[in-house]
Amino acid sequence: MNERELRELPQDESLRLLASVAMGRVVFTLHALPAIRPVNHILDNGDIIIRTHLGAAITSAAADGDGTVVAYEADAIDPHDHLGWSVIVVGTARLVRDRGEIERYSEMLRPWVFGNMDHVIRIRPEVVTGFRLTPLGDPAPSTDR
């Protein structure tokens, strides 16, 4: 196995990579314990938009007017050569309440799971961290893997 190294990515490239995949994982706190759920997402004007079902733990937290801080992670790392990228966003999650926005996002973002996914959450990125796993000593990392 060849050696690899981590290279940090600029914020704009990190968000571009995040937008290039359909799925990520939202990380939040539930009953004072760390919790994580895989979801599909879209990016809209720099915000991460996800849908969740009525009972999902994040909904009640994000329904608070101040929102709740969450992390959101997506990655594309090849299981064979172990090269790829990972992006981690920390930001504030809020329930989308505007009826028109809910309808628009519901059209744009079809949940992968059948069920009552009628709540829409917007995550506004505050800290964006991205890195790419590249072969060690690779002098010219490509912008796409």
Add this chain to the structure above:
Amino acid sequence: MNERELRELPQDESLRLLASVAMGRVVFTLHALPAIRPVNHILDNGDIIIRTHLGAAITSAAADGDGTVVAYEADAIDPHDHLGWSVIVVGTARLVRDRGEIERYSEMLRPWVFGNMDHVIRIRPEVVTGFRLTPLGDPAPSTDR
């Protein structure tokens, strides 16, 4: 797009699926905020073993004698048909301190990232949740996807 549904998996199947992949994401709390890092893992006698570098945030938390509660997630969800599985483990992470165990795990678990990954963390599962995304109404889910 066909509709899908979530099916809960029994704990033993969930851990078997987790062991079948090389990579997951460890979820913890850092400065009172949710944090997540992708890592590669092995399962050893029901425990999740990961390696991390000296400065990694989880190391200092898990170095506490009582350990720290983390979540660990892995999934294999097809980006095209959106079928697959996800497993979420909540458990206590502790730094492995026994020299012999550290050497054994260091042989078994090669980090994907070059660097000083000389800390080994053991996560003992307490709550294991697994689900499979299956076509809606599929009467006979296969045990492998």
